[in-house]
Amino acid sequence: MRSVIRSAITSLAILYASHAAPVFAAKPGATLSGVWNGYLGHVNVIECANLSGESTDFSLAVHDSSGGVLTREELRFEPGATLHRIIPPELTADSYGMYTLHPSTGVAAHVQLECHTTVYAPPPGNQPNANISYAFSIPAGKYLSGPQSGVFNSMNPEGGARPVFNWLSLSNPSQAKLSFTLRQYDARGNLLKTIAIRDLKAGERRDYPLGHDEGQVVGMYEILPDDLSASYLAFVTRYSQRADGSFNFAFPVFPEQVGCSPVDLPASTMVNALNWAEMVNAGSRPIRLDLAVVDRNNKVLHQEQNVEVQPRAQLHRLLNTYLGEWNVGRIQIRCSDDEVQDAKLLLQSVYYGRGTSSTDSSLPGIDWAYISQPRGEAHMTGAVALPYNTFLGAHNWAKVSRRSTTTTSFRTSLLNEHGLELERTGHPAESASGILDGSQDIPVHEAVGYDSAGILLATDVSSEESEPQLNSELVVVIPGTTKNTLYNRTGWPVALGVKNLVVKPSVGTASPLRDIVQPATNSSEGFNIGVRTTIAPEGYQYAQATFQLFELSESTERPVLERTDMEAPFELFSAGNRSLADGRYLLKVTLFYRAGNRGTVLRTLPFSQLFRVEAGSVTPEPTPTPTPLPSPPTDPVPNPSPAPLPPANPQPDPLPTPPDDSTPESTPTPSVDPYFNWLVRDTTGGAPTLSVTAGGSLRWLIKPDSRFVGTSYRLRLHHLPSGFTPTVSGSSVTRVTNPTTWVDQPQWNVGSTGDLTLTLSTAATLPAGIYAIYIVGETAQQSAITLLNVTIRSANNPPPPPPPPPPPPPNPDPSPNPGAVPVPLFTEWLNTISTHGERLCNVDRLREYSLWEGSVWYYDGPWAYSQIGDYVAQHGALTGGRSASYWYGCGELVGQETFWPYALAQGTWAYDSNGNPNTPGAVPGWRVFTHGFLHHYERTGSTQSRDAVLALRDNSAFSVPSRYRDFGSEDYRGHHASMAREVAYITQANINAERLGQPRKLENGQPVLRTFVPWIGQHWYQFQTGNYTHRDPTRHFFQPFMFALGAHALIEFYEWELANGRNPNAYWVDPTPEGRWPTIPGAILDMADWLYKDARVRSLNSTPAEHVGKRMWVADTSTDYSSARGYWLSSNAPGYGAFRYSDAQRTPEGFDDLMPAPDLNLLLFPTYAWAYKHTGDPEFRDVAHLLFQGGVKNSYWAGPGKQFTQSVRLTFTGLRWLGAIQ
Incomplete structure (x- = not known):
């Protein structure tokens, strides 16, 4: 297919239009820069137009991602001509980069070149005569400077857990290195993460993931350059990949900020399309918007006024709700307060084309997608040029639009690839056409035929005194045998100096036809x-x-x-x-x-x-004579302005009921929160059952949100998979048999606000797996969406194994992992663990210490030794020369002589009548070490080790979370911060059992991890704020290593969910009232940053007043408290830091609580290493280095073993995250 595309395009020469530079384009006569992407078999075509009336020469250079030159070619652009050049696929395969067009010496300053890159993706396997997977166009010379903002959205419009890839591409077209700060926010405007981007070289391009690395996320990003005057290129490309590895759409999204001037976004539901309007407040202050949806005849279908959008937050509207199916129109957006200063809005209309190409009959099947974005008034002039291309049988629909209070007239000229104007007889676009406050759609392919390329030039010929402002867009439809492929191009503004440019006529004269x-x-x-x-x-x-x-x-x-x-x-x-x-x-x-x-x-x-x-x-x-139209004309395109499908899990989009046709709906809504959910419980009020054997039924109690009180609403099951039959019962509930929207989706009208009972019956033939059930309720003002993942078990087969990890994303940089990073004192650490690891591998000492928690077994000594064995097996012996087998043997010795027989006793943790533990031999929560058993089973196949993991998960403390909510002594309530270590360990026990192939553990039909994961967040909130839930004040203290243990558990959970194609934040519940921790990574990063920069000793318990307010981080442990504890601190190497053991002195004698604890540095080190891997922020890397060095120099290596294990168990993982070892 690549050869088919290439042969179809190579016959093109060059394309002409007459205009000067748009605001974001290169200055006339200047160098022009564009981008290309050769991944996924892309064919990259550079399409350029000489927009002047004289010949000119340019040098085309194609660069790789590091700025090196791959190929160079000298090009001559004739007056008014255009040129198409395919970048050789053999140079671009599995890579990406930039290209530049340098003007030759003597090129006139007014010579203007406009280019864009069209990217074609061949079908899977390059099958001949198959459909193109997708195509998109990226304009060249779209230079940015200063802070910029844009939108990302990794929601999957086809449903399921697989996110849509969102890749931010940053390119440096200048000659100097550039550095940036990249910030990401969720849909409510909460900061998710900050990434430091350093030293982007001249000509270099880097790609960064937005959202999809967290699962399915909607949000906004900010690019903050260090040099506010420097030029750079930036855009996001969304790639949608199906489970079979094929891609069904891709399109670029640009950081197009506009102000508070009224903006019209095109809307279309033609060809079974879904159309979302996305509105983002990119500013730092709340803003209120007025919205109006109108149809093609300018009839107002829906209105909203004074809708408040918080800073960096988003507002989405599904336009199908108002337009219905197969219709076109507009959504008009303006600020409620015209005097808003420094307003920054991101507005876009996203289209998803529903087709039949999905491999899963239960999903809606998205065949194509693209996005329309407005440009600010500064980017528009009285003339626009659109590059058309009807090769591959493509339909080209040009849309020229304008906001005006009077009728606008404009003339269109069609230029062929040689820059000659086509002679047309009777074509409606030949003469001036009138539009009033709307847009005109022009079928270019009808005028120029197929296998043609050129320029449509539209010139405003109105007599208004004010300068006219035209905007333009071209939608390209490539027909296919089973699906169509659509993409769009933004028009090029033409400077006023060439507004009335005279183009040359075509060769020959016409005789009467x-x-x-x-x-x-x-x-x-x-x-x-x-x-x-x-x-x-x-x-x-x-x-x-x-x-x-x-x-x-x-x-x-x-x-x-x-x-x-x-x-x-x-x-x-x-x-x-x-x-x-x-x-x-x-x-x-x-x-x-x-x-x-x-x-x-x-x-x-x-x-x-x-x-x-x-x-x-x-x-x-009779065919009427064309007259000025009061609104956009009927859109006759077979696949015209299409529309995007609603993202899978709640894309934050209220879905109001269609308004009454008789009168426009006016909704003066102050502030609408589209994010609240249904409260779904089982019929007894407990957690909902989320698994059932095929052929069985699920029954849920649905409690409407309080904001639905006193109003009727529509309930529907969005994209309900086949094999599920729903029944809803309750007061005033009627089934909608012929819905006007959302065809074939089960819907009910609910006339009261009482509880509902939803029964889902499943077919006996329903395949085993995980199914997404969306419960949507909506009124004209607001909506609520809840996603429940239901597990279907086969009646004849065991539960299916976890799905394989998702395939790699389309770009090669899945995270800003900077690669191998040298870690100071790394060799010294290896030498130290070799020396003391041999010393502690001593059977007599192990038997002497037995289960004393100061011994080497504590903190999972078998796992620590096994990791040393893995390192030696891969990298060679340490200083002692011991083999990998020796280290594996030490791990087995430690386990067999101490912890393993004890854990295998499989006592079940229980309570006596007073709520105290009473089971001798059962494993308490702080001893639930499962990694050593897991590693031993993976290496040897030992069934005893496998059974031990399950015994610790099922029989130890916290194995049944309901016992730790309300029953038993208050000391053992799981949400108390004092239980942080226990909850972290039982969380990891459940994850490790799943690594063994076991199904997810449930209690009352609810995954136990759904309880444990939020508990960790509650612990951290108490640590950070001091708002502890335990009534005993002596338990009100924070130990940093407890945060580290919980962070390791959440990181393992997060990455395990990602590896299995699940939403890693599905179980997470933000414990902060202000919503600061919307995701697991957001909580980890904020806690890590707070701990190092802001955490202080608190005035709690017996803390002496002179120590209150001191930093928890101690930069030099050899000097802190030396007058009081010099005998202990004097042995510390000077110049190395550590966190204090606790932020409070628990008893008058507990002065050691406030002392730095370098023994625990290497438990905290991996958290900062992961934060650096996740964000690329060098501050996290630097803190990781400080912790590592302090632990190597000042941990109590010579002790009986606990400190050795603490300094090994997580350190290999942290070193891998830093890239120091592979």
Whole structure:
């Protein structure tokens, strides 16, 4: 398929238009920079237009991602011509980079070149005659400077857990290195993460993930350059990949900020499309918006006023709700307060085309997607140029729009690839066309034919005193056998100096054409129409005809048939072989006259006819003379302005009920929160059951949110998978049998606000797996969306194994991992663990210490030794020369002599009548060490080790979370911060059991991890704020290593969920009232940053007043408290830091609580290493280095073993995250 695309494009030469530079383009005569992407078999075509009236020379250089030159070519651009160049695929495979066009010496300052890159993705396996997977266009010279903002959205419009990849591409077109800070926010405006981007070299491009590395996330990003005057390139590309590895769409999204001036976004639900309007407040202050949705006839369908959007937060609207299906219109957006200063808005209309290409019949099947973004007034002029390309049989729909209070007239000119103006007879776009406060849609392909390229130039010829402002967009539709491919291009603004540019006429003169369109007939044998033509001899050696037939209704045009490429000379041709039903129809016939077979189109002759079919007979109707239109005309494109599907898990989009047709809906809404959820419980009020054997049923109690009190609403099950049959019962509930929107989705009208009972019956043949169930409730003002992942078990087979990890993303940089990073004192650490690891591998000492918690077994000594063995097996022996087998043997010795027999006793943790533990031999929560057993099983296949993991998960403390909510002594309540270590360990026990292939553990149908994961967040909130839940004040203290243990558990959970294609934040509950921790990474990063920078000794318990307020981080442990504890601190190497053991002195004698604890440094080190891997922020790396060095130098290595294990158990993991070891 790549060769098919390439051969179809290589016949193009160069493309012409007449305009000067848009605001974001290069200055006339300056260097132009663009980008390319060779991953996924992309074919990259550079399409350029010389927008001046004189010849000019440019040098084209293609660069790799580091700025090196791959190829160079000298190009000559003739006056008014355009050029297409394919970047050789052998140079671009599995890489990406930039290209530059440098003007030759002597090029005039007013010479203007405009370019864009069109990217074509071949079908899977490059199958011949198959559909193109997707295509998109990226303009060159779209230079940015200063802070910029944009939107990311990794929600999967086809449902399921697989996110849509969002890759931010940053490129440096300048000659100096550039550095940036990248911030990411969630849909409510909460900061998720900060990434430091350093030293982006000249010509270099880097890609960073936005959202998809967290799962399915909607948010905003900010790019903050260190040099505010420097130019750079930035955009986000969204790639949607299905489970079979194929891609169904991709499109770029640019950081297009606009102010508070009124903006119109195009809206379209044509061809079964879904259309989302996305509005983002990119500023730092709240803003209020007025919204209005209008149809093609300017009828207001929906209004909202004073809708508040918080800083960096988002507001989404599904426009299908108001437009219905197969319709076009606009959404008008303006600030409620016209005087808002420094407003920054991100506005876009996203289209997803629902088709039939999905491999899963239960999903909606998205065939294509693209996005429309407005440009600010500063980017628009009185003339626009659009590059068209009808190769590959593409339809090209040009949309020219303008906001104005008076009728706008503009003239269009079509230029072919040689820069010659096409001569047109009777085409509606030939003369001035009028639009009033709206847009005009122009079918370019009807005028120029197929296998053509060139420019549509639209010039405003209104007589207004104010400067007219036109905007433009081109939608390209590439037909396919099973799906269509759509993408769009933004028009190029033309400077006023060339607004009335005179273009050269085409070669040859036209003589009267003797073409007769035959009358249409309709009979039982079919509908027939034809053209009889004789070709005039003056230069018209070749002709083609295109027939299009549309069925008309009050608000839509539906394509009935289309035939193209019928060659002249020809006589009567049948354009269809079926009878037409009674109704009104529009017939369009266009003749294209070329200079030879497949030559340049020199002239077009369009013909259109309205007619009515009644009782099988055809009656022509007069075709009205075009007049200025008060709104966008009917959109006859077979696949015109399409629309995006609602993201899977709640894309933050209220989905109001369609308004009454009689009057426009006016909704003065102060502040709408579209994020609240349904409260779903089982019928007894407990957690909902989320798993069932195929053929069984699930019953849930649905409690509406308090904001639905006193109003009726619509309940629906969004994209309910096949195999599920729903029943809803409750007061005033009626099933909607013929919904006007969301066809085929189960819907109910609910007339009261009482509880509902939802029963889902499942088919016995339903395949085992995890299914997404979306419960959506909506009124005209607000909506609520809740996602429940239901596990279906097979009646005959065990639960399915976890799905394989998702395939790698389309770009090569899945995270800003800076690669191998040298870690100071790394070799010294290896030497130290070798020396003391041998010393502690002593059977006599192990038996002497037994289960004393100061011994080497504590903190999972077998796992520590096994990791040393793994390192030696891969990298060679340490200083002692011991083999990997020796270290593995030490791990087994430690386990067999101490912890393993104890853990295998499998006592079940229980309580006596007073709520105290009473089971001798059962494992308490602070001893639940499962990694050593897991590693031993993976290496040896030991069934005892496998069983031990399950015994610790199922029989130790906290194995049954309900016992730790309300029952038993308060000391053992799971949400208390004093239980942080226990909850971290039991969380990891459950994850490690799943690594063994076990199904997720449930209690009362609810995953136990859904309880443990939020508990860790509650612990951290108490640590950070001091708002402890335990009533005993002596338990109000924070030990930093407890945070580290919980962080390791959450990181393991987060990455385990990602590896298995699940939403890693699905179980997370933000414990902060202000919503500061919306995701697991957001909580980890904020806690790590706070601990190092802001955590202080608190005035709690017995803390001496002179120590209150001191930093928890001690930069030099050899000096802190030396006067009081010099005998202990004097042994510390000077210049190395550590965190204090605690932020409070628990007892008057507990002065050691406030002392730095370098023994624990290497438990904290991996948290900061992961934070650096996740963000690329060098501050996290630097703290990781400080912790590592302090632990190597000042840990109590010579002790009986606990400190050795603490300094090894997580350190290899942290070193891998830093890239120091592989």
